[in-house]
Amino acid sequence: MAETTVRYGPSVQATSIHSTPTDVSVLNFALTLEHLETAFYSEGLTKYSDADFAAAGFKSDVRGWYQQILAHEKSHVETITAVLTQKLGAAPVSPCNYSFPLNDTKSFVTLSAAFETVGASAYTGALSMISDKEILTVAGEILSVEGRQSAWINSAPLGHNPWNGRFEIPLTMNEVFTIASTFIKSCPSSNPTLPVKPFPQLGLPGNARPGQNITLSFDQAGRTGDLFLVLFTADGPKSVSIAADKSVVLPSGDLRGTIFAIVSTEKDFADDSTTVAGPALLMIPFNENLTVV
Incomplete structure (x- = not known):
């Protein structure tokens, strides 16, 4: 384990x-x-x-x-x-x-x-x-x-x-x-307070597919410096650089299934301390031959 x-x-x-x-x-x-x-x-x-x-x-x-x-x-x-x-x-x-x-x-x-x-x-x-x-x-x-x-x-x-x-x-x-x-x-005001806080929302096209150039929507909150779109997949994280106009080119390789996309200040890594926006859920269906459909 x-x-x-x-x-x-x-x-x-x-x-x-x-x-x-x-x-x-x-x-x-x-x-x-x-x-x-x-x-x-x-x-x-x-x-x-x-x-x-x-x-x-x-x-x-x-x-x-x-x-x-x-x-x-x-x-x-x-x-x-x-x-x-x-x-x-x-x-x-x-x-x-x-x-x-x-x-x-x-x-x-x-x-x-x-x-x-x-x-x-x-x-x-x-x-x-x-x-x-x-x-x-x-x-x-x-x-x-x-x-x-x-x-x-x-x-x-x-x-x-x-x-x-x-x-x-x-x-x-x-x-x-x-x-x-x-x-x-x-929610009811009587509910116990939970130790959670949502991050800013991340918007991306729901029909995005591998290799496509897409534009993201998120509040940069005055942040400067490099930002990355980190993609959590079932086989590990992938990331791509986010351009100044908030566009990215999705990886063209093995990108399929459920993907959680997060804007992060770190490449290939995102946690509660590096997240700028997201996650957003992207679902890329595939068939028995691992081909995106």
């Missing part, structure tokens, strides 16, 4: 945290994400019927599988809440108010892939911060389910790659919250 951590770039960056959160903080952060996912699936399945899924070209069983995913997320909420209240004697966070860009059934399916991908990366990054072994086991159980749900969504309804590569991409709590916060409009 130690060898993997040293060899694999994203694992190193995910553990680069200046202060280690408590088990209560980590669980309440996980509960925040589970509330978000539960609200998303509840809204989508209420809004779109079996007929809507069929009209969008999805197979007849797809909505039923999504109903199972919703049941999983509700169970995760119940389990984490029980651990917080019964084992740790802590107050759990309550659901927030959310806004999801659901325009049609296809947008629901596409966004669900993003949620499950981020969820798997969130749990992967959080494992090293959990000190209690029983809680660590619970987190590992949820992580496995998040990964399986992500694999099903990408391969069945979307017809793309079920996995991204050799490793899951771990993210820090701040990185995850940067993505999640775009869907959170307000």
Whole structure:
């Protein structure tokens, strides 16, 4: 395991945290994400019927599988809440108010892939911060389910790659919250304060592909000096220099699957101390021959 951590770039960056959160903080952060996912699936399945899924070209069983995913997320909420209240004697966070860009059934399916991908990366990054072994086991159980749900969504309804590569991409709590916060409009004032702070948002074309010249959108906040677009992939980090006009040329090599893009002050490296903006999620689907589709 130690060898993997040293060899694999994203694992190193995910553990680069200046202060280690408590088990209560980590669980309440996980509960925040589970509330978000539960609200998303509840809204989508209420809004779109079996007929809507069929009209969008999805197979007849797809909505039923999504109903199972919703049941999983509700169970995760119940389990984490029980651990917080019964084992740790802590107050759990309550659901927030959310806004999801659901325009049609296809947008629901596409966004669900993003949620499950981020969820798997969130749990992967959080494992090293959990000190209690029983809680660590619970987190590992949820992580496995998040990964399986992500694999099903990408391969069945979307017809793309079920996995991204050799490793899951771990993210820090701040990185995850940067993505999640775009869907959170307000939260109860009574909620426990979480030790997280979102970074400025990073905008990039959602249909970007390897070798393309794209223009980024982010607040440079008066920073001078070189900036890099660091791309966390399942096979390790890649980076490209950002031009003065905020354009970059994406690598033309093995760039596929789920990619978390971060504007960083360091080349080939990004953590909470070097991040200027992001992460932004870029999903580049590929087929069984590793060809981008």
